[in-house]
Amino acid sequence: MRAGAVRRTLTAAAVCGVFAVCGASGVSGLLAAAAPARADTVRALADGEPDSLPGMTQTLPDVRQSGCRKGSDRVSGRVPWAQAYLRADAVWPLTEGEGVLVAVVGSGVDDAAGVLGERMLAGPRFHDAGQGADCVGHGTFVAGLIAAKRGPGTGFAGMAPRARILAVTVTDAAGNTDAELLAKGIRAAADGGARVIDVAAVSPAAGDSLAEAVTYATAKGALIVAPAAADTPGNRAPVYPAAYPEVLAVADSGPGGAPARPAPAGRVDLVAPGDSVLSTGPSGPGHFTASGPSFAAAEVAGAAALVLGYRPGLSVGQLVHRLKTTAYHPGTALPDAHLGYGSLDPVAATTTVLPEEGELRERVVVLQRLAMPAEPGDGGARTAYAVTGAACVTVLAAAGLACVVPRGLRRGWRPGRYEGSDTGHDAGTRWDR
Incomplete structure (x- = not known):
């Protein structure tokens, strides 16, 4: 040359x-x-959540004096930090949870905001104090986290915006319940065809009927998701049904992915955003903010609906395994007392082809894992x-x-x-x- x-x-x-x-x-x-x-963006979104939004709680102690929770007249146009953190929208081209029925077992659901529409089914009411569809508003907030469609002028949307919601009421007007009512609600949800049962209310006591209802629903192919503790700050005592081994027990995390509160005394399987999260409430389109494990459990229930929308043939055991295996964790011994198997990752849970599923002949869709913002100093x-x-x-x-x-x-x-x-x-x- x-x-x-x-x-x-x-x-x-x-x-x-x-x-x-x-x-x-x-x-x-x-x-x-x-x-x-x-990570900084997510924290900035959390810091910038409107302070003027009213708060939502699991119970309403002053219901006799003040009546049911009033609707909010404020709508946030921002994308909530939890939504930006989890990035469930990254898998919406594949699945939005269509065809999956998620039961919300709690205080009821009031869809006055219209974010559920025809996808909301009114289930049985095992405790009706004559105070409307959802006096507390907690069940409505939870249902919004799971399946709300995006409304005009807001960045908020539920995890699985095309999933259906079955509202099963098991609390009184103040949001109180017991093991017997929860047992009835879980059985009704399973008989109603729910693939995912989000138990938004909790009982401090166990019961034979509740344990039997959990076994019954699981055998019928329903995944039961429940908060690992009550939402009350400082309350670490085990609650039911999360204390039962068949139930996926969820604790709450903050914007950085760290636990939002001390580890519950009971078992933790997963953590998900549950600190200062945003969703809809009763009596109108306005937004509320709330903190607690019950809201983290709703995020996991919504992610389970996404997974089942894309992989409808999964059994309960396979679904649980997938949610745990694909969770983001910092490399600590598993399960961790605070984090369980790690932080919920809906993108990985939906799209990952696990090694044991190698025999499945499916088209693998490669998506960037946007769900879990990595922390500084990682690989x-x-x-x-x-x-x-x-x-x-x-x-x-x-x-x-x-x-x-x-x-x-x-x-x-x-x-x-x-x-x-x-x-x-x-x-x-x-x-x-």
């Missing part, structure tokens, strides 16, 4: 290498910076720097070859010699090139 051709070829390689470095640097910059940026930055370093070595080698090879060809690969004025050149001395 002639020297000029070699020079042009290797120069082109060097230029390509420069572009590779630029591209790699850009990608590496994204890899290095995206993790803290996304992303190390990978970025490794990519950049390898690209720099490549371009330096190509540039060096572009300079050395043509000169070697010109002198027949002989070592260079020093030439003086005796060669006939009056311009002084030089190195042979």
